[in-house]
Amino acid sequence: MTNHISTQIRQIARELLESKTVKCVIGYKKGTIPMREQICFARSPEQADELIWSGFCVLNQSKFLIGVEEPTAIVAQGCVTRNIIGLIRENRVKRENVHILGINSPGMLDHRKIAAKFPGREIKELWEHEDKIIASGKGFKETFPRKLFKRDNCYTCTHRNPVIYDQMIGEAGPETGGGNIDNTASPWEKKDYDQRWKIFTETFKDCIRCYACRDACPLCYCRECFVDSARPQWCGKTVEEADVHTFHILRAFHCAGRCTDCGACESACPVGIKMRRLTSKIEKDIRKMYGYSPGLKLDARLPLTEFSLNDPEGFIG
Amino acid sequence: MSDKSFQPKILAFLCKWCSYAAADLAGVNRLSYPPNITAIKIPCTGKMNPEYIIQAFRQGADGVWISGCHPGTCHYTSGNLIARRRFAVFKNLLEYIGIEPQRVRLSWVGSSEAHRFQEIAQDIVDSITEIGPARKMVKNIIPQSYQGVRKI
Numbered sequence: 075m076t077n078h079i080s081t082q083i084r085q086i087a088r089e090l091l092e093s094k095t096v097k098c099v100i101g102y103k104k105g106t107i108p109m110r111e112q113i114c115f116a117r118s119p120e121q122a123d124e125l126i127w128s129g130f131c132v133l134n135q136s137k138f139l140i141g142v143e144e145p146t147a148i149v150a151q152g153c154v155t156r157n158i159i160g161l162i163r164e165n166r167v168k169r170e171n172v173h174i175l176g177i178n179s180p181g182m183l184d185h186r187k188i189a190a191k192f193p194g195r196e197i198k199e200l201w202e203h204e205d206k207i208i209a210s211g212k213g214f215k216e217t218f219p220r221k222l223f224k225r226d227n228c229y230t231c232t233h234r235n236p237v238i239y240d241q242m243i244g245e246a247g248p249e250t251g252g253g254n255i256d257n258t259a260s261p262w263e264k265k266d267y268d269q270r271w272k273i274f275t276e277t278f279k280d281c282i283r284c285y286a287c288r289d290a291c292p293l294c295y296c297r298e299c300f301v302d303s304a305r306p307q308w309c310g311k312t313v314e315e316a317d318v319h320t321f322h323i324l325r326a327f328h329c330a331g332r333c334t335d336c337g338a339c340e341s342a343c344p345v346g347i348k349m350r351r352l353t354s355k356i357e358k359d360i361r362k363m364y365g366y367s368p369g370l371k372l373d374a375r376l377p378l379t380e381f382s383l384n385d386p387e388g389f390i391g
Numbered sequence: 392m393s394d395k396s397f398q399p400k401i402l403a404f405l406c407k408w409c410s411y412a413a414a415d416l417a418g419v420n421r422l423s424y425p426p427n428i429t430a431i432k433i434p435c436t437g438k439m440n441p442e443y444i445i446q447a448f449r450q451g452a453d454g455v456w457i458s459g460c461h462p463g464t465c466h467y468t469s470g471n472l473i474a475r476r477r478f479a480v481f482k483n484l485l486e487y488i489g490i491e492p493q494r495v496r497l498s499w500v501g502s503s504e505a506h507r508f509q510e511i512a513q514d515i516v517d518s519i520t521e522i523g524p525a526r527k528m529v530k531n532i533i534p535q536s537y538q539g540v541r542k543i
């Protein structure tokens with residue numbers, strides 16, 4: 075599966091670069107260690123050969139379109155195209171500068187789940203073959219099914235096929251991951267306030283405030299983030315609970331009505347914090363209250379910049 | 392909480408075109424409302440930032456009250472309607488992580504509604520006194536685990 079799509083990406087990228095249709099192709103390349111693919115900027119036909127497609131293309135490269143002034147092609151699966159629409163809508167990206175190479179995502183893999191299968195052993199090499207993963211390392215080689223090791227957000231994905239594209243790579247595939255996105259938030263919703271606070275604290279207690287989640291997110295493009303602002307200082311610099319909570323509550327809220335549940339934040343986190351717990355609650359509320367899902371239409375107004383006279387207001391008073 | 396001596400600290404962010412004027416009017420009319428409320432004048436509820444709420448809790452407030460003009464009467468046409476959406480989502484998020492819903496209150500109080508201002512103020516103070524102090528978001532310079540040691 076993987077290989078012939080990689081070949082196709084390389085070939086198309088090569089053509090686009092040789093014909094000078096685009097200046098750069100943004101895609102993925104092999105990481106320095108297994109299961110950690112990196113973002114690749116191919117600027118010459120030779121560099122196009124570095125491009126690959128695998129189950130670990132978990133970062134959201136739409137972030138790198140922000141501010142590009144020259145024609146750029148981008149390899150984009152469903153969630154990435156949704157973020158591109160968001161960025162065009164927020165005037166960060168010009169549609170005419172982007173050449174979208176749409177691609178169906180088979181559901182990306184979670185390197186942490188796979189590593190957890192081999193405690194104390196290091197995976198040196200890993201291949202994907204159809205719906206199987208083959209991992210090998212010192213003294214072992216094992217085959218296991220792909221579908222048990224996907225990222226959480228890929229199970230509940232609703233748009234695996236690109237929402238917009240200029241050119242399609244490979245075939246369109248199934249549109250959904252099969253899971254129910256509302257369930258991400260429901261375990262907390264059933265609890266009482268003190269228990270919720272307890273699991274909330276528990277979920278975020280290991281955060282080291284490295285801001286990888288913010289830096290990976292295509293929505294976080296402010297010149298000055300609220301966490302970096304010194305005057306007023308919204309959030310202290312420590313890893314003390316109140317500061318970590320402030321950071322995560324506000325980070326999630328700043329993504330309200332814009333987050334496409336691409337999961338780049340969770341994939342980028344070095345300690346495995348599940349911050350989608352917060353963003354998916356907001357996503358669900360906005361969908362239920364205002365009937366809006368982000369990144370589906372180029373002319374849709376963002377839900378929190380808009381209003382309707384009969385918005386729910388049961389909480390007021 | 393059964394602590395009778397507990398006096399909640401409540402920050403009220405009041406729109407200067409309506410609720411702040413209502414608070415003034417309540418004063419002029421000699422309507423008394425609990426002194427636990429500290430009024431802060433904001434230009435419009437649309438200017439109210441969720442960061443302010445978090446900041447209030449971090450610094451030890453027990454509740455936050457945001458009050459603006461009734462829908463359709465905003466001085467800037469739609470500031471309160473935007474705020475309505477924003478705080479519907481934000482309040483849900485805070486509730487979701489375990490901040491009691493009573494601690495963040497939104498209301499519409501027009502500039503002539505001094506009585507309504509008084510009633511809501513009393514209600515907020517009562518409901519927060521009942522659930523006790525807010526300690527969840529407070530920024531501790533000294534981590535909780537060391538505090539016992541300091542007390543002796």
Ligand code: SF4
Nearest residue numbers: 291333335336337339
């Ligand atoms: S908050 Fe996370 S899931 Fe949402 S768009 Fe940003 S990186 Fe993607």
Ligand code: SF4
Nearest residue numbers: 281282284285287343
């Ligand atoms: S990436 Fe993880 S550790 Fe880093 S700030 Fe985000 S949640 Fe915290």
